[in-house]
Amino acid sequence: xxxxxxxxxxxxxxxxxxxxxxxxxxxxxxxxxxxxxxxxxxxxxxxxxxxxxxxxxxxxxxxxxxxxxxxxxxxxxxxxxxxxxxxxxxxxxxxxxxxxxxxxxxxxxxxxxxxxxxxxxxxxxxxxxxxxxxxxxxxxxxxxxxxxxxxxxxxxxxxxxxxxxxxxxxxxxxxxxxxxxxxxxxxxxxxxxxxxxxxxxxxxxxxxxxxxxxxxxxxxxxxxxxxxxxxxxxxxxxxxxxxxxxxxxxxxxxxxxxxxxxxxxxxxxxxxxxxxxxxxxxxxxxxxxxxxxxxxxxxxxxxxxxxxxxxxxxxxxxxxxxxxxxxxxxxxxxxxxxxxxxxxxxxxxxxxxxxxxxxxxxxxxxxxxxxxxxxxxxxxxxxxxxxxxxxxxxxxxxxxxxxxxxxxxxxxxxxxxxxxxxxxxxxxxxxxxxxxxxxxxxxxxxxxxxxxxxxxxxxxxxxxxxxxxxxxxxxxxxxxxxxxxxxxxxxxxxxxxxxxxxxxxxxxxxxxxxxxxxxxxxxxxxxxxxxxxxxxxxxxxxxxxxxxxxxxxxxxxxxxxxxxxxxxxxxxxxxxxxxxxxxxxxxxxxxxxxxxxxxxxxxxxxxxxxxxxxxxxxxxxxxxxxxxxxxxxxxxxxxxxxxxxxxxxx
Amino acid sequence: xxxxxxxxxxxxxxxxxxxxxxxxxxxxxxxxxxxxxxxxxxxxxxxxxxxxxxxxxxxxxxxxxxxxxxxxxxxxxxxxxxxxxxxxxxxxxxxxxxxxxxxxxxxxxxxxxxxxxxxxxxxxxxxxxxxxxxx
Numbered sequence: 001x002x003x004x005x006x007x008x009x010x011x012x013x014x015x016x017x018x019x020x021x022x023x024x025x026x027x028x029x030x031x032x033x034x035x036x037x038x039x040x041x042x043x044x045x046x047x048x049x050x051x052x053x054x055x056x057x058x059x060x061x062x063x064x065x066x067x068x069x070x071x072x073x074x075x076x077x078x079x080x081x082x083x084x085x086x087x088x089x090x091x092x093x094x095x096x097x098x099x100x101x102x103x104x105x106x107x108x109x110x111x112x113x114x115x116x117x118x119x120x121x122x123x124x125x126x127x128x129x130x131x132x133x134x135x136x137x138x139x140x141x142x143x144x145x146x147x148x149x150x151x152x153x154x155x156x157x158x159x160x161x162x163x164x165x166x167x168x169x170x171x172x173x174x175x176x177x178x179x180x181x182x183x184x185x186x187x188x189x190x191x192x193x194x195x196x197x198x199x200x201x202x203x204x205x206x207x208x209x210x211x212x213x214x215x216x217x218x219x220x221x222x223x224x225x226x227x228x229x230x231x232x233x234x235x236x237x238x239x240x241x242x243x244x245x246x247x248x249x250x251x252x253x254x255x256x257x258x259x260x261x262x263x264x265x266x267x268x269x270x271x272x273x274x275x276x277x278x279x280x281x282x283x284x285x286x287x288x289x290x291x292x293x294x295x296x297x298x299x300x301x302x303x304x305x306x307x308x309x310x311x312x313x314x315x316x317x318x319x320x321x322x323x324x325x326x327x328x329x330x331x332x333x334x335x336x337x338x339x340x341x342x343x344x345x346x347x348x349x350x351x352x353x354x355x356x357x358x359x360x361x362x363x364x365x366x367x368x369x370x371x372x373x374x375x376x377x378x379x380x381x382x383x384x385x386x387x388x389x390x391x392x393x394x395x396x397x398x399x400x401x402x403x404x405x406x407x408x409x410x411x412x413x414x415x416x417x418x419x420x421x422x423x424x425x426x427x428x429x430x431x432x433x434x435x436x437x438x439x440x441x442x443x444x445x446x447x448x449x450x451x452x453x454x455x456x457x458x459x460x461x462x463x464x465x466x467x468x469x470x471x472x473x474x475x476x477x478x479x480x481x482x483x484x485x486x487x488x489x490x491x492x493x494x495x496x497x498x499x500x501x502x503x504x505x506x507x508x509x510x511x512x513x514x515x516x517x518x519x520x521x522x523x524x525x526x527x528x529x530x531x532x533x534x535x536x537x538x539x540x541x542x543x544x545x546x547x548x549x550x551x552x553x554x555x556x557x558x559x560x561x562x563x564x565x566x567x568x569x570x571x572x573x574x575x576x577x578x579x580x581x582x583x584x585x586x587x588x589x590x591x592x593x594x595x596x597x598x599x600x601x602x603x604x605x606x607x608x609x610x611x612x613x614x615x616x617x618x619x620x621x622x623x624x625x626x627x628x629x630x631x632x633x634x635x636x637x638x639x640x641x642x643x644x645x646x647x648x649x650x
Numbered sequence: 651x652x653x654x655x656x657x658x659x660x661x662x663x664x665x666x667x668x669x670x671x672x673x674x675x676x677x678x679x680x681x682x683x684x685x686x687x688x689x690x691x692x693x694x695x696x697x698x699x700x701x702x703x704x705x706x707x708x709x710x711x712x713x714x715x716x717x718x719x720x721x722x723x724x725x726x727x728x729x730x731x732x733x734x735x736x737x738x739x740x741x742x743x744x745x746x747x748x749x750x751x752x753x754x755x756x757x758x759x760x761x762x763x764x765x766x767x768x769x770x771x772x773x774x775x776x777x778x779x780x781x782x783x784x785x
Contacts, residue, residue, distance in 0.1 A: 071675045097675070101690055104678035112686030119689060505722040512668055512725050513762065522725035566694070586727040611726040612698020616737045621702065628693055634706050637662065640689040641710035 004036040005128055006062045007121060008053065010044035010069035012099055019103040021114045025068070028118040034129050036060060044069045050082050057086035064128035068096035068121045073516065089133035091565070091627070096124040123639040130632050136562040137605065141227035142320040143559055145552045146171060148219055148495045149325035151179020152538055153530030153545040155201040157323055160549035162208040166556065169317050170205070171217045171233055173492075175277075175287040177202055179327055180531075181538060182280030183264060183350070185357045188401045188431055195280025197538075202282040215283065220314075222322070222498045225606050226525025227561045231317040237310035239288040240274065244303040249276065249286055252299035252306065258292050266330075266351040268358065274299050274306075320556030321525045323548050324509065326495050328531040331380030331388070331485040338376050338483050339453035345460055346453065346481040348379075349399055356406050363410045365480055371412050374462040374478035375399050376451055377419040381486030381535075384447050390506045392486025392535040397428040399484045400435045407438060415440045416476045418451040418464050444468050453481055487535040499526050500586065508534045519548040522609060523587075524563065527552045566610035566626045568603050574622035575600040581614035581623060590614060658685035659713040659779035661772065664699050667692045668725055670718035670760035670768070677765035684772045688716075695726050696757075697733035701741040704755060705748065713779045714754045718768060721759025731759060754779065 009025050011017035022040045030038040037056065041049045044067045056062060065088065067079045072095040080090035098117040106113035145161050147154045150172030158170045176182070177198065184194035205211050216236035224230045244252065256274045261267035264278050273293040276286040288299075288308070300306045330350045333340035340346050344366050347355070355365060363370040377399070381392040396419075403415040415435075419442060424432040436442070443466040445451055451464040463475040489507045496509060501521055504510040509528045512520045519527050529548035530541040555561060568581075568589075577599040582590045587609055593602040601622075612625045624630065665671040671692045677684070693699060696719035704715045717734060724730030734757060742752040756775050760768045 071672075073672060073675065097690075100675035100678035102678075102686075104681060105674075105683065106686040107681060108683045109686050116686045116689070123689070123691075500727070502725055502727050510723065510725060513672070522727075584733070586729060609726060611695040612693060613695060613726065613730075613733060615698045616700050616740070621700070625694075625698065628698075630700070630702065633691065633693075633700075633703050636691055637703065637707050637710055637712075640662065640691075641660070641707070641712055 003034045003129075004060065004062050005034045005064040005066065005125060006053070006056050006060070007035055007038040007125065008044050008049070008065075008067045008069075009038070009040045009098075009121065010067065011040065011042045012069060012103075013043065016069070016099050016103040019107045019110050019113045020098060020117045021110070022117075024114055025098075025117050025121055029121050029125060032122065032125055034064070035125060036062060045075050045078055050078075053079075053082050054086040057083065057088050062088065063092060064131060065093045066096055066121065066124045066128055067093075068098045068117065068124065070099040071097050071101075091134040092128065092131050094124045094128040094131060096120050119640050119642065122642060123636040126635040126639040127632050130629070130635060131627070134565040134626065136565055138560055138562055139227055139606065141556045141559055141561045142229075142318050143167065143556045144169065144319045145321045145323055145556060146219075146229065146231055146317050146319040147323045147325060149179070149327055149530070149532070150177040150213075150215070151325060151327045151530065152181040152197070152201070153327070153541045153548075154179070154323070154325035155198070155205060156542045157325060157529060157545040157549040157552075158211055159201060159204055159208070160546050161553055162205075162211050164549070164553050164557075165210070166553050167210045167212075169212045169214065169319065171219060172215045173218050175216050175236075175238065176281035176283070177213070177215065178281045182278065184353060186405060187538065188397065189427060193280065195278075198280050198282065214315075216287070219495060219498060226555065226563070227320045229319050229322050229525065231319065231322070233315050233317055235313045235315060236290070237312060238285060239290070239306060239308055239310050240286040240303075241305045241307070242285050244286065244305045248303045252302045253286070255298040255302055257296060257298065258294060260292055265354045265358065266348070268351060268354055320561075321527060321552040322499065323527045323529065323552050324495055324499070324501065324532055325528075325530045325545060325548070326490055326492075326532045328487040328535065329490050331392075331488045333379055333483055333485065338379060338451075339455045339460065339481060340483060343455040343460060343481075345479065346455070346483065348483050348485045349395060349402065350485065352482045353398075353402050356402060356409060359410070363406060363413060368479060370479040371414065372476070372478045372480075373403070373406070373413060373415050374460070374476050374481045375403065375415060375417045375484055376453070376462070376481060377417065377484045379483040379485045380488065382420060382447065387507060388486065388488065390535065391423060393423070393540075394535060394537040395484045395486050396423045397431060397537070399482070400424060400431050400440075403440060404431070404435055404438060416462070416478065417442045418462060419444045420447060420450075442468070443474055487531055490532065499523055501526065501528070504534075506534060508532065519544055519551050524609070525555060564610065566628075567605045567608040568610070568612065568614050569624050569626065570601050570603060571622040571624070572600055574620050576620060576622075577601055578619060580617040580619065584614050584617045586611070586613060657780070658687045659776050659783070660711065661685070661688045661714045661716055661775060661779070662707045662712045663688060663690045663716045663718055663772070664696065664703075665690050665692045665718040665760070666696050666720050666724075667694055669720045669723050669762050670696070670764070672762045673760050673764045673768050674718065676763065677769050680765055682765055682769040684769045685776050688772055688776075695724060695730060696720050697724070697726070697730045697737065699734075699737060701737060701744055704741050705744060705750075708745075708748075708750050708754065713783070714756065714775055716772065716775055717755075717757040718760040719757050721761060723761050751782070753782075
């Protein structure tokens, strides 16, 4: 029980004291049990006050400190650090929020705000009275980071980590690095192609001795915790050595009897079971797709170096942090959605982007010349019903850019854009202006009255009630309909499932806080970046990748880690092992153990996340959470309930 | 100590540190007003609130308890909504045993940007509690 408590009540300039009578708050608590001193201060976070707090704690031997000021999201760590500087355990500090949840929320009721502030400070005093010194958990951290996903985010994060001197394992499931970016031609605003960008990154990665590049590599199991993750990675061989190249390789590919759709070109073209990389993919060596290969041996006859007897390898990786950069899938429209699947002249935006690159002299699709294109926006995004209510962010800019590129390359193209409002934010707005100047036609509809695609035997017709011309019905008979599809989470959730990564309501991986902790997950040591956590363009993906690289590095760099000591604890006398807590724990942190002759629950502190989910399921109330014990919570409730006359309610 | 100038119900809110508490902070930032007799205790996850804490609040004179749940945004996993729902059901049963009207406990998912929703829910709850008060 702490009996020498210091209370500091902040004016926050006038942000608090304009609405809360801070002197009255001080007077209301100064004589409370255990309070040694109470002060008001103009700015609690200011250097002068911090120094004064340090002196007060040292000179008076304070064993508990409270600052009543802004939200703990802003300054909890600041004042914990002040406590530490003064030699007081930082968990003997309690923060009281009297700005966001008092002075600002009740600026219409100064008396009410003051009364509320008093109760909140009294509640903090009740909590700090019971606070005990705690020591953060410390444990060694392996200085290495494993990155799952070798697209633009994973590659850029790998380079960032390498630059900081951190060993990196870059693990790519497909046979090539580059991800979606390698599929895109000229990019806005840099003018580079996606392939050129990937080529630059790959070239840099090859120079780094501390980066281990793994393609055809899949993480098949993961154990351990932050600082010490143990991964097993299955590496599929390429079967084709680097010295099988040139004409010999071309002949081997030609001889292969297996032909299948080429996923790189979104099935617009075919490839063989033995195939070489596309220009934007790396490494630039061929590979055999053993899921399709019949092992007929035709390729081996031409190129004897090909070795179909190669076997997959399982390698062990030990890393202090895992960075997940597994990217996205393009949305696939349902059969019949805006005519998709009913006509081969209805394609998606990613298919259209490949089509532009695959054609040279004129835009031809399925043997037909394309001159008039209808672009239908927000397909698979901003859906009024269903899962995809979010905006995919990149598609407005991408389709407008693609339409401009098509016009530049083929000349005689006219685009009709059936939009729900254009979202070319920031510098991308310039592209929209360029498109308008270039004569592209923009139409717009409401979400409950989308355009209609009529598929006829030899023609297509797109109709819209255009709100830009006073809900006039406008129709176009295009040669091609391009559905501007957005991003959806990867269908392959193997990495997410392995690490139990939480997902948000959009089904992308969920960060702890979109603004304040944007690349961390609740799984300590697992960092996310890029489009696996939500739609992003390349710029945004690289931004988050660099943020993730720094965050991962900060975890492993010192070789030692510190964690909040907030964990569940079991009352061994009360526990009767019913298994309810074991069933409830989402992190497998609880197991059965034997104490004497009794079976009881045991918490694995290094796995426990301190969520408290196990607390309410215990039928004998044998589980408590550090800093959220029954005594602490109930004494806070007592303090909050303390002042007002009882108003009996049915 | 004098009470607030305007009569309002005393409501204890259990918020969550990473999701709903930021929304309540933002309500203040946006000067979205609600009764000053609404107090918040933040916990890591709404699925970790013990029914005994809720019952304790009624014993100490709170008129209502509101759980500002994580909902599907919970960073501890997608089972949070169901689990919080279960503990609310469990508490409702305990409240009936103690002749406490179950409607005095409400739960709603409050995401980190759901400030308006929070204020709307709290105002509605306050009105309900005042309508049903017997003094």
